[in-house]
Amino acid sequence: MAKFAINLKEGNIEKESELIVGIDLGTTNSLVAYMKEGQAVAVKDQAGKSTLVPSIVHFTADQSVIVGDEAREKLVTDPANTIYSVKRLMGKSYKDIKQVEQYFGYQIIDEDTDSLVKIRVKDKFFTPIELSAEILKTLKRRIETELGETISKAVITVPAYFNDAQRQATRDAGKLAGLDVLRIVNEPTAASLAYGIGLHADDNEVVAVYDLGGGTFDISILQIHNGIFEVLSTHGDTFLGGDDFDRAIVDFWLQEQATGQISSSQSLRLLAEQAKKHLSQHESYENRLEGITFAITRAQFEALVQPLVDRTLASCRRALADAKLKQEQIDKVILVGGATRVPLVKKAVSEFLAARFSTSSTPTKLALGAAIQADILAGNQKDLLLLDITPLSLGIETMGGLMDVIIPRNTKVPAKVGRRYTTSIDGQRNLKVAVYQGERDLVEHNRKLGEFILKGIPPMPAGLPKIEIHFIINADGILQVKAQELRSNVEQSIDVQPQYGISEEEMGRMLLESIQHAQEDMARRALLEARNEANNIILSADKFVQQHAAILSPEEIEITQKLNLALRDAVAGTDKDLINKTMEDLNAYTSPLAHRAMDTAISDAIKGISLQGMDK
Numbered sequence: 211m212a213k214f215a216i217n218l219k220e221g222n223i224e225k226e227s228e229l230i231v232g233i234d235l236g237t238t239n240s241l242v243a244y245m246k247e248g249q250a251v252a253v254k255d256q257a258g259k260s261t262l263v264p265s266i267v268h269f270t271a272d273q274s275v276i277v278g279d280e281a282r283e284k285l286v287t288d289p290a291n292t293i294y295s296v297k298r299l300m301g302k303s304y305k306d307i308k309q310v311e312q313y314f315g316y317q318i319i320d321e322d323t324d325s326l327v328k329i330r331v332k333d334k335f336f337t338p339i340e341l342s343a344e345i346l347k348t349l350k351r352r353i354e355t356e357l358g359e360t361i362s363k364a365v366i367t368v369p370a371y372f373n374d375a376q377r378q379a380t381r382d383a384g385k386l387a388g389l390d391v392l393r394i395v396n397e398p399t400a401a402s403l404a405y406g407i408g409l410h411a412d413d414n415e416v417v418a419v420y421d422l423g424g425g426t427f428d429i430s431i432l433q434i435h436n437g438i439f440e441v442l443s444t445h446g447d448t449f450l451g452g453d454d455f456d457r458a459i460v461d462f463w464l465q466e467q468a469t470g471q472i473s474s475s476q477s478l479r480l481l482a483e484q485a486k487k488h489l490s491q492h493e494s495y496e497n498r499l500e501g502i503t504f505a506i507t508r509a510q511f512e513a514l515v516q517p518l519v520d521r522t523l524a525s526c527r528r529a530l531a532d533a534k535l536k537q538e539q540i541d542k543v544i545l546v547g548g549a550t551r552v553p554l555v556k557k558a559v560s561e562f563l564a565a566r567f568s569t570s571s572t573p574t575k576l577a578l579g580a581a582i583q584a585d586i587l588a589g590n591q592k593d594l595l596l597l598d599i600t601p602l603s604l605g606i607e608t609m610g611g612l613m614d615v616i617i618p619r620n621t622k623v624p625a626k627v628g629r630r631y632t633t634s635i636d637g638q639r640n641l642k643v644a645v646y647q648g649e650r651d652l653v654e655h656n657r658k659l660g661e662f663i664l665k666g667i668p669p670m671p672a673g674l675p676k677i678e679i680h681f682i683i684n685a686d687g688i689l690q691v692k693a694q695e696l697r698s699n700v701e702q703s704i705d706v707q708p709q710y711g712i713s714e715e716e717m718g719r720m721l722l723e724s725i726q727h728a729q730e731d732m733a734r735r736a737l738l739e740a741r742n743e744a745n746n747i748i749l750s751a752d753k754f755v756q757q758h759a760a761i762l763s764p765e766e767i768e769i770t771q772k773l774n775l776a777l778r779d780a781v782a783g784t785d786k787d788l789i790n791k792t793m794e795d796l797n798a799y800t801s802p803l804a805h806r807a808m809d810t811a812i813s814d815a816i817k818g819i820s821l822q823g824m825d826k
């Protein structure tokens with residue numbers, strides 16, 4: 211059954227495809243695949259050369275966006291405006307990535323360590339969700355060009371270790387790119403599906419998925435039974451991958467060859483990557499760059515990367531131990547990721563796991579598995595029964611009327627999810643919990659299911675109470691929402707029936723609207739979040755000046771207050787970039803002052819200790 215849709219921009223009627231595509235949104239490379247005559251196939255670029263889209267987003271001087279191979283070239287010439295590895299930032303706060311910040315060649319903003327990171331490109335601020343959406347848009351365009359129809363549904367893969375926030379960020383990126391994300395599927399699950407493992411109800415196997423990409427490594431052990439993919443254990447190293455192989459070659463060349471004259475370290479790195487790839491097929495490599503000869507043999511290369519490969523095996527050992535399995539109990543091994551093309555890697559893994567590879571000579575494409583998962587969702591795989599799922603997302607209202615999704619749509623029921631919240635005002639005694647259903651960013655556009663008030667929170671400074679909210683949905687689809695303050699144990703709950711009184715048409719309409727309004731919703735969310743963050747900072751700057759007036763000069767107090775006032779003005783407006791920039795200015799000015807206050811506090815504390823000592 212074909213459906214027709216109106217293209218709002220151009221006003222023509224287009225054939226809307228029922229096809230659900232599979233997407234691998236990778237750290238280094240991304241790709242899109244679909245089912246063609248019962249086979250999963252990945253879509254190539256227009257030249258028909260490669261299925262990979264480098265996960266790189268470049269902003270040109272006039273702020274237009276370039277994604278993929280062309281953006282990759284800008285890594286050398288314009289690194290500050292070229293964003294790579296954005297997947298590492300999905301769902302992360304600045305606190306999460308502080309230790310590894312120097313890894314990124316672009317500017318990451320650190321005004322409030324607890325809120326989600328933003329990336330600054332010139333005078334604009336972007337979330338990792340928006341940047342990932344650019345990559346997804348490119349993939350969407352690629353498949354639409356190939357098939358000549360509009361695509362609006364997708365399944366996207368994520369690492370098994372991705373938490374709730376990272377998965378939600380991936381869904382949001384899809385929505386922003388105009389894709390209804392029907393399912394987020396674990397990468398090792400997609401790898402198994404790509405081999406047809408788990409497609410038959412009586413399959414019963416233990417599979418190890420070894421994934422060595424550009425910058426990350428993970429190993430997952432899955433138990434596959436009755437169409438259920440259970441992750442028994444997962445281990446890895448988020449800073450180990452093929453890029454480290456390139457760096458090892460660069461270091462080798464810098465030591466072995468006279469390379470003083472090479473003008474750009476980036477071009478030497480690209481040469482190293484070329485050498486590495488060449489050595490996957492040949493015994494030696496030789497090339498010239500700026501008149502200098504660079505050479506390396508496979509044996510030399512293997513000696514360089516052996517320690518890195520050994521580190522991946524150590525992770526495998528831990529994953530086996532966590533799964534309480536011996537090497538021989540692994541039925542199948544699947545290799546994923548470009549760096550598993552290196553013969554030494556293949557050999558090491560096969561020796562270690564002593565298992566039959568399910569892989570051909572090339573690594574598995576996760577997007578193919580995602581396309582097969584999509585086909586199952588579309589009901590085209592007769593062998594598998596579809597489990598009961600929640601048709602719309604369930605969540606609560608947070609500051610400023612934003613929807614915080616707790617159980618995403620298409621989650622299997624029964625399900626239980628908990629999340630931690632806190633208060634926003636000093637001494638706050640009550641907390642309203644309002645439960646909503648729907649896909650929009652603002653609760654006012656979603657469907658309210660009920661609300662209650664958690665009363666009797668003991669008075670504490672804002673941010674201190676620990677309030678846990680649980681969503682428990684049973685096999686009959688009844689949702690219980692429970693809130694509990696963990697310090698005092700006060701508790702309150704309600705039961706609601708999300709499916710009661712809503713028709714399928716209405717659900718369809720809600721989904722459609724969430725895609726149509728994704729852009730403006732995201733803008734509203736970004737503004738509200740910037741305002742919330744700024745309001746917190748305004749309050750803490752006020753508090754700071756009051757508490758530490760003694761160690762601040764009159765001039766410092768005046769400037770802090772002036773910057774604080776500018777931030778208040780910005781918050782009153784609707785320009786989120788201005789709010790972010792003003793917030794950054796205030797932070798940049800006050801953070802040395804805060805350090806000084808801290809040092810004073812510490813030296814006071816030390817004095818306190820020594821005085822106590824003298825008392826005895």
Ligand code: ADP
Binds near residue numbers: 235237238453
């Ligand atoms: P990710 O999962 O991080 O998005 P990929 O799975 O696409 O990344 O892997 C990218 C890595 O694979 C890069 O380091 C790249 O140099 C490496 N790679 C790609 N092809 C080969 C090859 N033929 N031999 C060795 N390494 C390769």
Ligand code: MG
Binds near residue numbers: 236237421423547
């Ligand atoms: Mg990958």
